Amino acid sequence: MSDQAATFSGAIPDTVKTERSRSFWQAVFRRLSRDPLTMICAAILLAIVLIAIFAPWIAPNDPYKTSMVRRLKPPGTPGYWLGTDELGRDMLSRLIYGGRLSLFMGFTPVVVATFIGGTLGVIAGYAGGRINMAIMRLIDVFYAFPSVLLAVAISGALGAGIVNGLVSLILVFIPPIARVAESVTTQVRTQDFIEAARATGASGARIVTGHVLSNVVGPILIYASSLISVSIVIASGLSFLGLGVSPPLADWGLMLNTLRQSIYIAPVNAVLPGVMIFTTSMCFNLMSDGLRSAMDVKG
Amino acid sequence: MLFYILRRFLYTLPIAIGVSLVCFALVHLAPGDPISAILPENASPQLIEEVKTAYGFDKPLPIQYLYWLGNVVSGDLGTSIMTRRAVLSEVIPAVGNTLILAACAVLIGFVVGIGLGTIAGYNSGSILDKAVTAFAITGVSVPHYWLGMVLIVLFSVNLGWLPATGMGSLGSGELPFTLDGLKHIILPAMTLAVIPAGIIARSVRATVSEVRKQDFVQTLYAKGLTSRYVFVHVAKNAAPTVLAIMGLQLAQLLGGSILVETVFAWPGTGFLLNAAIFTRDLPILQGTILVLSIFFVVTNLAVDVLQMMLDPRVKRV
């Protein structure tokens, strides 16, 4: 160590290193990782997702194998830890496999709707004027239905089926996401840094990709994340009504539907699939809350 | 003021037209020919002809829509495929039953939500606050149709205290005054109340703690007013927000009760819809959804107007 290293001017590079600026997302991630509740929820969700993905290797039995002799066995039956359903299929295996469709049906609509609704909202918010009017009035019409009712109406008219269920859920979630995207974009658009960017002669598209998106993606994602929980509950609800996923596929909502008839005989079995829906929905909700507070602070 | 109300009213009109368009489109969304969608399979050729001219199915779509809209405005929502009765006569009692259920649920949700939210808002940061927050998150996360099943298992199957399904002696349009009626409504109403209770508790908590932080409340304490008087001020300021949320929740429950009604076999719109979906009775599906969504639009309008009258600051749009 030379003497010079100890002088003030020599110390500057060190402080640069320790105070290295973090991008917004790095800071959010760091804050999230320090929130125990969020981390627990993330772990549970990760476990559920992994179990669903690797279902064929994890499930102890064939989820589709029926048996008339071992129908509605209570939980704890040897070989069938969580009992069997009304057709004698292994509950545990069906719950494990059911995660695949239930998560897919809950997650996909929000992702697609975030993309479509977000795009519509940002365009409406940035363009303003007539374009805004046209887009937002259309959105308002769909927003004028209670969400569950709209989902039931569309998939009810289209008929049961996974694709129809997805379509109806996407249509349910586009309006609220577009509304949030529009209002956030409108707020950002009026700020000075957008004016400054316009002053450089940049085109609208350049400003949106270079300056607007980075500021609106956060709030849109927070909002979208809060919808995943709703989506999972409504998606399972559709299957519960006999829309969405149809038998004999394994899906938590559909399982609730078919087991409902046996509620007096095997109440615990009947209620089990709901525990899964509840757990996933709850975890997504808590994670969304965690994300919201992690992103609450500037920078 | 009147001007803004009028404006808000005018703004609702295109929305209502849009809603009717969506409902009209439902029948055309259905796979297959719209005529076969609204008629029983064994309909005679002459009946098909009759319906074709009556609903203008031989005309282009925009004309069909106008025909349909004309019928709707005059109260003709079509005929049920299953019961062969007018859709309106099926929908109206069902809407009545759903309203009873939704109103009870909002009432419960309101009392519980406001109570818990106020407690939490006044003790923000404490264990009580955290418990209320936990309850609120549970309330909005829980699949209520499942909660209904759990309640049935608990109170009907295991304890045998309350009936699991149906409306009991409650006829349509009557209020649940009899003991039997009350017994039947407790479980579904409680189930349905969980969501509004959670949401109201959450927002009341937020509003109360926010209002309490504001300078004017500090001034009130500084003036030496007791907390009871301060509470009046806090309540006055929190009221418009809470009212708006309540109205919206009531409206949401009208649509959201489908699943709970199915669980409890409550003879409301949800039950009707479920049956319609099962039997592919599209006229009933369309009619019920139209009536419910118009109800929803009108409720939203009423909430906005009321909020505008209560809160002088809300004067936009």
Next chain:
Amino acid sequence: MQTENTKTNDKTALRVMTRDVDTRDRGGPRQPMLIIRGLKKHFQVSGKSLGQPKIVVKAVDGVDLEVGKGETLGIVGESGCGKSTTARLLMHLIEPDSGEILLDGETVGSMRGVDVRELRRSVQMVFQDSYASLNPRLTIEDTVAFGPRIGGLSRTEAKSRARSMLRMVGLAPELFAQRYPHELSGGQRQRVNIARALAVGPRVLILDEAVSALDKSVEAQVLNLLQELKKTLGLTYVFISHDLNVVQYISDRVVVMYLGQVVEAGPVERIYETPRHPYTAALLSSRPSMDPTKRITAPPLTGDPPNPINPPSGCRFRTRCPLAEDICARVAPALTAVDDPAHLAACHARVSGSGHSHASAAA
């Protein structure tokens, strides 16, 4: 101290941009850089939908300006007098309702003259709110590099341009380039904003209350930086502020605005020493003096400026003017040379033959 070191390194880079004769100069040194004639902007604040009363704010109502090359033009006036709107109109950030802008002798927006893109490359702006005018999600370097990127430079070229610009405004790129706006002080942020504006290579810089939000000591540093930059880069400034002292310090010429109109214009010494419009006089006399013998004796300006929705007839200042007479309510005074061809004022009392009792009878 950092500034001093880096400045010498950068001299060579600067020389490229500031040759003795600016090649971009088209009209010659005597051609004013900016000429504005009859600029108008009215905002409709209500009445967009049916049945609503129509309310129009006349934010800028017929403004004429000239900014010479290499000059600093100060624009002063109370808040709401249309200073900032004028600035935004100058850059075509908002479209003027009428009036024309000439950049170096060529009309902006016309078929034969320069287009808006070129105007924006030649004229840049620094806003008052140093925080709001920086994208919170971008690093300082990316913010400054955005303009050059739009101008067609490659990513690496734009970044090195950004770094040399940061150095020029006294922010060592090694320390600051990767930082985010919230990690900087107000003065540093405003330096970034200046660097961002200069990165495009403009000839005119509009400073819209650019130093008003800063601490006094920081303000002085930024003002000195601006003076240096002006010298090295051969810039022209339009300096908008409500702070009379700062305007006096930095300006060569001053324009005084009141309710969307120019009431007085002239060289800085003349405006500050012999104001000819009663509004300017009132503004100046409202300044606290450091000298106790020069206590304010003139009555200060009372009340708020009238509502720009319904400005007074005739002279707009008459409702607050100590010299107001009948003529002032009837005829709007025009900007006229007083005492000196370079000193203009819009006041009947200063124009002979106007019919005002203070004016000399006839010419």
